[in-house]
Amino acid sequence: MKPEQDLAGKVVVITGAGRGIGRQIAKGAGERGAMVALVELIRENLDSAVNELVAMGIDARGYLTDISNESEINKNFALIEKDFGQIDCLVNNAMIHDPEDLLATSLELWNRTLAVTLTGSFLAIKATLPGMIRRKKGCIINMGTVNAKAMIGSDSYSVAKAGIHALTRTVAVRYGGDGVRCITVVPGTIATDAWQERVDRNPQIFEKLKPWYPLGRVGTPTDVAELVLFLLSDRSQWISGSEFVVDGGLLAGYAPMFKMVEGSD
Protein backbone atom coordinates (compact mmCIF):
# COMPACT_ATOMS: atom_id res chain seq x y z
CA MET A 1 0.00 0.00 0.00
CA LYS A 2 1.41 3.42 -0.97
CA PRO A 3 1.79 5.76 2.01
CA GLU A 4 -0.29 8.94 2.05
CA GLN A 5 1.47 12.11 0.88
CA ASP A 6 0.78 13.79 4.21
CA LEU A 7 4.28 15.32 4.44
CA ALA A 8 4.21 16.74 0.90
CA GLY A 9 6.08 20.04 0.66
CA LYS A 10 7.55 19.82 4.16
CA VAL A 11 11.29 20.04 4.81
CA VAL A 12 12.24 17.45 7.42
CA VAL A 13 15.66 17.43 9.11
CA ILE A 14 16.73 14.22 10.84
CA THR A 15 19.90 13.93 12.93
CA GLY A 16 21.70 10.58 13.09
CA ALA A 17 19.95 9.64 9.83
CA GLY A 18 22.77 7.46 8.49
CA ARG A 19 21.43 4.20 9.89
CA GLY A 20 18.86 2.62 12.20
CA ILE A 21 15.70 4.43 13.27
CA GLY A 22 16.80 7.79 11.83
CA ARG A 23 17.37 6.29 8.39
CA GLN A 24 13.95 4.60 8.49
CA ILE A 25 12.28 7.91 9.43
CA ALA A 26 14.16 9.63 6.57
CA LYS A 27 12.90 7.05 4.04
CA GLY A 28 9.34 7.18 5.39
CA ALA A 29 9.27 10.99 5.33
CA GLY A 30 10.51 11.02 1.74
CA GLU A 31 7.92 8.40 0.72
CA ARG A 32 5.25 10.68 2.19
CA GLY A 33 6.39 13.59 0.02
CA ALA A 34 8.85 15.42 2.29
CA MET A 35 12.16 16.92 1.26
CA VAL A 36 14.70 15.34 3.58
CA ALA A 37 17.92 16.74 5.08
CA LEU A 38 20.03 13.99 6.62
CA VAL A 39 22.44 15.10 9.36
CA GLU A 40 25.05 12.52 10.31
CA LEU A 41 28.54 12.17 11.81
CA ILE A 42 29.81 9.18 9.79
CA ARG A 43 30.44 9.96 6.12
CA GLU A 44 30.01 6.35 4.90
CA ASN A 45 26.60 5.96 6.55
CA LEU A 46 25.49 9.39 5.39
CA ASP A 47 26.43 8.75 1.76
CA SER A 48 24.80 5.33 1.69
CA ALA A 49 21.55 6.69 3.24
CA VAL A 50 21.40 9.69 0.88
CA ASN A 51 22.09 7.45 -2.13
CA GLU A 52 19.30 5.09 -1.07
CA LEU A 53 16.78 7.93 -0.72
CA VAL A 54 17.79 9.58 -4.00
CA ALA A 55 17.45 6.21 -5.78
CA MET A 56 13.89 6.07 -4.38
CA GLY A 57 13.18 9.40 -6.13
CA ILE A 58 13.27 11.41 -2.88
CA ASP A 59 14.60 14.99 -2.76
CA ALA A 60 17.30 14.28 -0.14
CA ARG A 61 20.63 15.85 0.79
CA GLY A 62 23.27 14.95 3.33
CA TYR A 63 25.04 17.24 5.82
CA LEU A 64 28.11 15.81 7.53
CA THR A 65 27.86 17.20 11.07
CA ASP A 66 28.91 16.47 14.62
CA ILE A 67 25.78 17.62 16.45
CA SER A 68 27.76 18.36 19.61
CA ASN A 69 29.71 21.06 17.74
CA GLU A 70 27.85 24.39 17.82
CA SER A 71 29.59 25.99 14.84
CA GLU A 72 29.04 22.87 12.66
CA ILE A 73 25.36 22.81 13.62
CA ASN A 74 24.88 26.53 12.94
CA LYS A 75 26.73 26.37 9.62
CA ASN A 76 24.92 23.27 8.33
CA PHE A 77 21.43 24.20 9.55
CA ALA A 78 21.82 27.60 7.83
CA LEU A 79 22.87 25.68 4.70
CA ILE A 80 19.79 23.43 4.95
CA GLU A 81 17.56 26.53 5.15
CA LYS A 82 19.35 27.98 2.13
CA ASP A 83 19.14 24.71 0.13
CA PHE A 84 15.49 23.94 0.91
CA GLY A 85 14.10 27.39 1.82
CA GLN A 86 13.03 26.53 5.37
CA ILE A 87 12.90 23.82 8.03
CA ASP A 88 9.38 22.62 8.89
CA CYS A 89 10.25 19.61 11.04
CA LEU A 90 13.24 18.54 13.12
CA VAL A 91 13.80 15.02 14.44
CA ASN A 92 16.45 14.92 17.18
CA ASN A 93 17.48 11.31 16.79
CA ALA A 94 21.32 11.16 16.95
CA MET A 95 22.85 9.82 20.14
CA ILE A 96 25.74 7.88 21.53
CA HIS A 97 25.17 5.04 23.89
CA ASP A 98 27.71 3.47 26.22
CA PRO A 99 26.42 0.78 28.55
CA GLU A 100 28.91 1.46 31.38
CA ASP A 101 27.64 1.54 34.95
CA LEU A 102 28.00 4.66 37.05
CA LEU A 103 31.24 3.72 38.82
CA ALA A 104 32.89 2.64 35.56
CA THR A 105 31.85 5.87 33.83
CA SER A 106 34.78 8.25 33.35
CA LEU A 107 34.14 11.99 33.44
CA GLU A 108 35.14 12.05 29.78
CA LEU A 109 32.48 9.48 28.83
CA TRP A 110 29.85 11.23 30.97
CA ASN A 111 30.59 14.59 29.31
CA ARG A 112 30.66 13.11 25.80
CA THR A 113 27.34 11.30 26.30
CA LEU A 114 25.66 14.48 27.50
CA ALA A 115 27.32 16.58 24.78
CA VAL A 116 25.98 14.43 21.94
CA THR A 117 22.76 12.97 23.32
CA LEU A 118 21.44 16.02 25.19
CA THR A 119 23.38 19.16 24.21
CA GLY A 120 23.34 18.23 20.51
CA SER A 121 19.53 18.30 20.57
CA PHE A 122 19.57 21.67 22.36
CA LEU A 123 21.89 23.08 19.69
CA ALA A 124 19.78 21.71 16.84
CA ILE A 125 16.63 23.17 18.41
CA LYS A 126 18.33 26.55 18.90
CA ALA A 127 19.37 26.62 15.25
CA THR A 128 15.87 25.66 14.04
CA LEU A 129 13.44 27.53 16.28
CA PRO A 130 13.87 31.10 14.94
CA GLY A 131 12.64 30.11 11.46
CA MET A 132 9.72 28.15 12.90
CA ILE A 133 8.76 31.09 15.15
CA ARG A 134 8.92 33.47 12.17
CA ARG A 135 6.60 31.23 10.15
CA LYS A 136 4.39 30.53 13.22
CA LYS A 137 4.62 26.79 12.55
CA GLY A 138 6.98 23.92 13.22
CA CYS A 139 7.27 20.45 14.69
CA ILE A 140 10.15 19.03 16.71
CA ILE A 141 10.36 15.36 17.66
CA ASN A 142 12.83 14.44 20.39
CA MET A 143 13.79 10.79 20.62
CA GLY A 144 13.57 9.69 24.23
CA THR A 145 13.77 6.20 25.66
CA VAL A 146 12.19 3.88 28.20
CA ASN A 147 15.55 4.19 30.04
CA ALA A 148 14.46 7.71 30.99
CA LYS A 149 11.38 6.24 32.72
CA ALA A 150 12.84 3.27 34.57
CA MET A 151 16.33 1.98 35.42
CA ILE A 152 17.33 -0.47 32.66
CA GLY A 153 21.11 0.18 32.68
CA SER A 154 23.22 2.50 30.45
CA ASP A 155 23.53 5.12 33.16
CA SER A 156 24.94 8.26 31.50
CA TYR A 157 22.75 7.68 28.42
CA SER A 158 19.62 7.39 30.60
CA VAL A 159 20.43 10.66 32.39
CA ALA A 160 21.00 12.45 29.07
CA LYS A 161 17.71 11.12 27.73
CA ALA A 162 15.81 12.20 30.86
CA GLY A 163 17.08 15.69 29.99
CA ILE A 164 15.63 15.27 26.50
CA HIS A 165 12.23 14.46 27.99
CA ALA A 166 12.40 17.71 30.02
CA LEU A 167 13.61 19.68 26.98
CA THR A 168 10.44 18.67 25.10
CA ARG A 169 8.24 20.11 27.83
CA THR A 170 10.25 23.36 27.86
CA VAL A 171 9.99 23.86 24.09
CA ALA A 172 6.32 22.82 23.91
CA VAL A 173 5.21 25.20 26.66
CA ARG A 174 7.52 28.15 25.91
CA TYR A 175 7.01 28.17 22.14
CA GLY A 176 3.53 26.67 21.76
CA GLY A 177 2.18 30.21 21.36
CA ASP A 178 4.50 30.59 18.37
CA GLY A 179 2.90 27.60 16.64
CA VAL A 180 5.73 25.18 17.48
CA ARG A 181 4.86 21.65 18.57
CA CYS A 182 7.40 19.50 20.41
CA ILE A 183 6.90 15.83 21.28
CA THR A 184 8.95 13.02 22.85
CA VAL A 185 8.85 9.54 21.32
CA VAL A 186 9.79 6.87 23.84
CA PRO A 187 10.94 3.59 22.26
CA GLY A 188 11.63 0.30 23.99
CA THR A 189 14.28 -2.11 22.66
CA ILE A 190 14.66 -1.68 18.90
CA ALA A 191 16.94 -4.10 17.06
CA THR A 192 19.46 -1.77 15.37
CA ASP A 193 23.23 -1.59 14.94
CA ALA A 194 23.35 0.37 18.21
CA TRP A 195 23.03 -3.05 19.86
CA GLN A 196 25.92 -4.68 17.98
CA GLU A 197 28.40 -4.74 20.88
CA ARG A 198 25.79 -6.27 23.18
CA VAL A 199 24.81 -8.78 20.48
CA ASP A 200 28.49 -9.73 20.09
CA ARG A 201 28.71 -10.35 23.84
CA ASN A 202 25.37 -12.12 23.99
CA PRO A 203 24.04 -13.30 20.59
CA GLN A 204 20.72 -14.37 22.17
CA ILE A 205 20.01 -10.95 23.69
CA PHE A 206 16.84 -10.12 21.72
CA GLU A 207 15.43 -13.63 22.42
CA LYS A 208 16.23 -13.22 26.12
CA LEU A 209 14.52 -9.83 26.26
CA LYS A 210 11.28 -11.17 24.76
CA PRO A 211 9.65 -12.20 28.06
CA TRP A 212 9.67 -8.53 29.16
CA TYR A 213 7.66 -7.51 26.10
CA PRO A 214 3.93 -8.31 26.37
CA LEU A 215 3.67 -8.29 22.56
CA GLY A 216 6.30 -11.03 22.44
CA ARG A 217 9.13 -9.39 20.52
CA VAL A 218 11.51 -6.44 20.51
CA GLY A 219 10.80 -3.58 18.09
CA THR A 220 11.93 -2.62 14.60
CA PRO A 221 12.90 0.81 13.22
CA THR A 222 9.59 0.80 11.32
CA ASP A 223 7.62 0.45 14.57
CA VAL A 224 9.10 3.78 15.72
CA ALA A 225 9.14 5.52 12.32
CA GLU A 226 5.39 4.99 11.79
CA LEU A 227 4.64 6.91 15.00
CA VAL A 228 7.16 9.68 14.25
CA LEU A 229 5.75 10.17 10.73
CA PHE A 230 2.22 10.59 12.10
CA LEU A 231 3.48 13.11 14.68
CA LEU A 232 5.34 15.09 11.99
CA SER A 233 2.21 15.42 9.88
CA ASP A 234 -0.61 17.92 10.28
CA ARG A 235 -2.83 14.99 11.27
CA SER A 236 -1.41 15.49 14.78
CA GLN A 237 -1.71 19.28 14.88
CA TRP A 238 -3.22 19.45 18.40
CA ILE A 239 -0.55 17.19 19.93
CA SER A 240 2.34 18.81 21.79
CA GLY A 241 4.38 18.38 24.96
CA SER A 242 3.44 14.72 25.31
CA GLU A 243 5.43 11.51 25.50
CA PHE A 244 4.41 8.72 23.14
CA VAL A 245 5.59 5.31 24.25
CA VAL A 246 6.25 2.74 21.51
CA ASP A 247 7.49 -0.27 23.46
CA GLY A 248 5.37 -3.37 22.81
CA GLY A 249 3.81 -2.94 26.26
CA LEU A 250 7.07 -2.95 28.27
CA LEU A 251 6.33 -0.02 30.59
CA ALA A 252 2.78 -1.17 31.29
CA GLY A 253 4.02 -3.64 33.91
CA TYR A 254 6.55 -6.27 34.91
CA ALA A 255 5.57 -8.96 32.42
CA PRO A 256 7.56 -11.89 33.88
CA MET A 257 6.24 -11.13 37.39
CA PHE A 258 2.47 -11.38 37.29
CA LYS A 259 2.32 -15.13 36.69
CA MET A 260 4.67 -15.69 39.64
CA VAL A 261 2.45 -13.50 41.81
CA GLU A 262 -0.63 -15.45 40.73
CA GLY A 263 1.19 -18.76 41.18
CA SER A 264 0.57 -19.85 37.60
CA ASP A 265 4.26 -19.74 36.57
Ligand SMILES: NC(=O)c1ccc[n+]([C@@H]2O[C@H](COP(=O)([O-])OP(=O)(O)OC[C@H]3O[C@@H](n4cnc5c(N)ncnc54)[C@H](O)[C@@H]3O)[C@@H](O)[C@H]2O)c1
Ligand atom coordinates in the same frame (compact mmCIF):
# COMPACT_ATOMS: atom_id res chain seq x y z
N1 LIG B 1 17.73 1.04 19.45
C1 LIG B 1 17.07 1.07 20.60
O1 LIG B 1 16.88 0.05 21.29
C2 LIG B 1 16.53 2.38 21.11
C3 LIG B 1 15.71 2.37 22.24
C4 LIG B 1 15.21 3.56 22.74
C5 LIG B 1 15.53 4.76 22.12
N2 LIG B 1 16.32 4.75 21.02
C6 LIG B 1 16.66 6.04 20.42
O2 LIG B 1 16.39 6.05 19.04
C7 LIG B 1 17.34 6.87 18.37
C8 LIG B 1 18.02 6.08 17.25
O3 LIG B 1 18.59 4.91 17.79
P1 LIG B 1 19.27 3.82 16.85
O4 LIG B 1 19.17 2.52 17.56
O5 LIG B 1 18.78 3.95 15.46
O6 LIG B 1 20.81 4.30 16.94
P2 LIG B 1 22.03 4.08 15.94
O7 LIG B 1 23.27 4.06 16.80
O8 LIG B 1 21.80 2.94 15.02
O9 LIG B 1 22.02 5.43 15.09
C9 LIG B 1 22.42 6.64 15.66
C10 LIG B 1 23.03 7.50 14.56
O10 LIG B 1 23.48 8.73 15.15
C11 LIG B 1 24.74 9.06 14.58
N3 LIG B 1 25.51 9.92 15.47
C12 LIG B 1 26.16 9.56 16.61
N4 LIG B 1 26.79 10.62 17.13
C13 LIG B 1 26.54 11.67 16.30
C14 LIG B 1 26.94 13.04 16.30
N5 LIG B 1 27.75 13.53 17.25
N6 LIG B 1 26.49 13.85 15.31
C15 LIG B 1 25.68 13.35 14.33
N7 LIG B 1 25.28 12.06 14.27
C16 LIG B 1 25.71 11.23 15.25
C17 LIG B 1 25.42 7.69 14.41
O11 LIG B 1 26.50 7.74 13.52
C18 LIG B 1 24.26 6.85 13.91
O12 LIG B 1 24.13 6.88 12.51
C19 LIG B 1 18.32 7.35 19.44
O13 LIG B 1 17.95 8.62 19.90
C20 LIG B 1 18.14 6.33 20.54
O14 LIG B 1 18.47 6.85 21.81
C21 LIG B 1 16.83 3.59 20.49
